[in-house]
Amino acid sequence: MRDFWSRFKRNRGAVAGLAILVIVVAVAALAPVLFPQSPWKMVQRPFLPPLTMDALPLGTDALGRNVLSGLAYGAQVSLLIGLVSTVVSLLIGIPIGALAGYFGGWVDDGLMRFTEFFQTVPNFALAIVLVAIFEPSVQSIIGAIAIVSWPPVARLVRGEVLSLRSREYVEAAILSGQKNSTIILRQILPNTLSPIIVLASLMVATAILLESSLSFLGLGDPNLMSWGYMIGAARTVIRQAWWLSFFPGFAILMTVLALNLIGEGLNDALNPRLSRKGK
Amino acid sequence: MLRFIALRLVKAAVILIAIVTLNFFLIHAAPGDPAAVMAGEAGAADEIFLQQLKEQFGLDKPLLTQLGIYLAGVVQLDLGFSYRQQMPVAELIWDRLPATLLLTTAAFVISLVLGTLAGVLASARVGKWSDTLISTVALLFYATPLYWAALMAVLLFSVQLNWLPGFGYETVGGNYTGFARVLDIAQHLILPASTLGLFFMAVYMRMTRASMLEVSTLDFVKTARAKGLKPGLIQRRHIFRNAMLPVVTLAGLQAGQLVGGAVLTETVFAWPGIGRLMFDALAQRDYNVLLGVFFVSAAMVLLFNLVTDILYRVVDPRIRAS
């Protein structure tokens, strides 16, 4: 573990990314404390520019809502959806990849055709269709993102399992009479952990981008203030109020950047020799 | 080669049928009456129209029969009717398709050319400041929300500097013809195509750089050096050609994302393509249009994948033989 940290630390970008992420997480966690009022509530006149009032450093939007408060609550939505949808994709992708890689043959053929299908389908368009048809809500958004994001996980895990399966220690485990389930869970999957962790950190970033894009198009959960929604709502007034689109976008950029940097750091720390591509 | 193409076409057809089937089940999984879903926003369609739909698609018959009717329709290029726009969906899409093809092709070319160039440059100066600069910029592009980059580009180049048009496909009321019109469209194309290309430029740059560095550690590069070849030649002939193989594969895989990105770019720039069509359909919950655009964009991706696969076989003799 200390080894891991010292290697992670060597990547300065990753440390910076971690710092940014810690800030974002803190803001999200403290949002209800910092801004007890609902972010949807009108607090001042509309289109108040940034730095004109101390209480509203980032100004107000077209309906007089506090932009800074919106950003803080938006962080919650981004992190929540990014994290949960990644966990769901892992729960779909890991078993599919592990079964395909371990059993091979027609199991592999079938599962991989299935995976290929989801990989070929334009994933953002599919996410739009899914959310639109099932009506926007946190659940439908998480589901849609997970459905379009799991194929890379399955392919990665399958590849890893396939190469580990022919590794001699797995063959030794087969000969020593261990059951398939034991071999997959105890011999193989623990050794695929590092690349999965790296991929997962990048997937959280992609999920946040996806969520914000959906919200931008008006497919966000109508009850939640999210960064993408803020930009989408400000799109038509960009000529009058640049700050309404600028700050939420910048927040997304920094969060996604932080996660990507952390992913690279994890990659350096966990796979010292190999640097794999998640995509 | 011919058999390979035939095989791939069959595969593409199977995937398309699967997508249509998926669309069909999505309509039925949606909350509410399938006829109402097909007609668009609930309550917007009148009873007579709903009744027509029910008869046309046999909505009172068993599910499999319905699927058959639906599939047969798609095979005849019938993607349904947009009640909202009072036009067949296929016609709507057909009108908008050229603009999207122009936009995505331009974005693809820009991102591939600039991305690989930057990647080669960075790999040649690995660890130096220019590599750091290129890699950092790529990382930023990689993390930038596409639609936000588009908005900021409009703000900067169109609103502030007034260098380029930030809206539409050509000047409204310009009535340009011939070459002047081409130039006008090209001017309108620059901002959308480059913002759509940003993310992909970063992807190709990172891939090219990593791949160049990896290939340069391989044994045959050592052989080339042992021959006494000049570094530039080794770079071009031995490293670059081998390093491009994974980039080509990636380009094929990314095609789907390019079409998805077009929805966002076209929305911001009011580019009259199928992406903008999808955005408008979203607001009106015009499901037939949504599903139609989804189907056509999947078909575009399949076509593009076919092209990259053929390209791959041309470049790599090992695949050709197997």
Added chain:
Amino acid sequence: MTDTSSVLQIKGLQIALPEGADRPFAVDDVSYDLKAGEILCIVGESGSGKSMSANAMMGLLPDLVRPTAGEILFHDTDLLKLSEDALRDLRGKKIAMIFQEPMSALNPLMRVDDQIAEVFEAHDLLSPAERRTRAIELLTEVGIPDPEKAARAYPFQLSGGQRQRVMIAMALALEPEILIADEPTTALDVTTQAQILKLIADLQERHGMAVMFITHDFGVVAEIADRVAVMQLGKIVEHGNADEVLDHPQHDYTRKLIAAIPKLHADDAEEADTKKTALEVIGLTKTYRSGGGLFGGPERVVHAVNDISFKLGVGETLGVVGESGSGKSSVGRCLVRLQDPDQGSVLLDGEDMATLTGEKLRTVRKSIQMIFQDPFASLNPRSKIGRIIAEGPIAHGVPAKQAYAKAAELLDLVGLDPSAIDRYPHEFSGGQRQRIGIARALALEPEIIIADEAVSALDVSIQAQVLDLLDDLKTRLNLSLVFITHDLRVAAQICDRIAVMQKGNLVELGTASDIFNNPKSDYTRSLIEAIPGREKELAAAG
């Protein structure tokens, strides 16, 4: 050979390794000469730094590895002081190099003749058409069948031996004064190796080149060297004429290395027939099919194992010997059912291993275990040694505590400290890992052990120790051993009987001494004649 001119003199060469390496210098205070028209072998085990001086003179050292002292004089010019441009001009023209892996040493996307023509292009010689003609001439000279066709081929269309010939043709193109050969035959089969060694020796004579031949194999040294330099941990420990060094090694390390080489002398085995049979294989067949189907093109069929039958006596060691692609490993894998044979039976205590499935297979498989080739891939990097050994018995219902106690005993048995039980695989060397692998195989108290190239990845001195251990355990525990190997020397040392395989067929089965002294089939004979260093050994034995 006249002892007149040294083409190359290395004086006091020191090459520093990056920080954090296992020692400060890759080579330290290394000096030797290379004379015109001789073959100098640099011998050493892995990590001895034997390739470093050659890479340094080509300017091909890995990043962060730098020469820090000494000089490399090529006709009085110090190569270490030469500019990159001047050195590049020498490369390929005056000094040429061939590498270990002919598979990866050629650009996969370029045709063979284009790659040879590049050598001329690099030095601005000849017109493009002339380059092509020369390429074909060179391919003819290195003995590639159908050179016109080979010239237009891509590397993946050639065999390993042919690729190495292409590399040699490339190296010869500009008639260099020095040819550096870095383990050029290590990746090749023994018969191909013999052909390549002969080719290099012939070309050396015909062109009067000086050859620096880097190898780990004393057999190869005996076959080809005029002079030898033995390296250990970055230093030259012994240096002299090949005959002297091989017959009267002075340094302890050299003596140890030479003593560790398995001798080609096979003892007369006790009659195996009188013994009880541990395993009987009847008509074992395994065929691989690829392609075919609706769109897959013509089906390719490989008969990996073709109707093979043999018996293994209790307490016997049976060698299965063959080159790559002979099917020897498939036989081993079919015996333990890591692969399912298409036909035939494997009789073990009256059960047919070949057809068992499920729970029954799991139980019967206890008595037939395997030792693997790669000491680094054969242990789960995330498991402690104790668990690795105890897992098998636990899976078969032995209480964990008892299984771990047994694991400690087994570690002791294979010559490791029982405290190893709480450590991870990466803390052990290759030889130690192989001992752990043996302990794991023994944990289920098998009657039969299949050793699949179990010592091939080890250095020769470690190899000897592991072979001794196996032999000892076999006698003590009354095991029967199937020993699969490509190395006839190893087979000669450890096996009672030997089965020779070629392209899936069993070409000959007999006692070890019969196989070596009286081979019946032509193929066996060609295999034995190809063993490097054999003639010298025969001569020495009188």
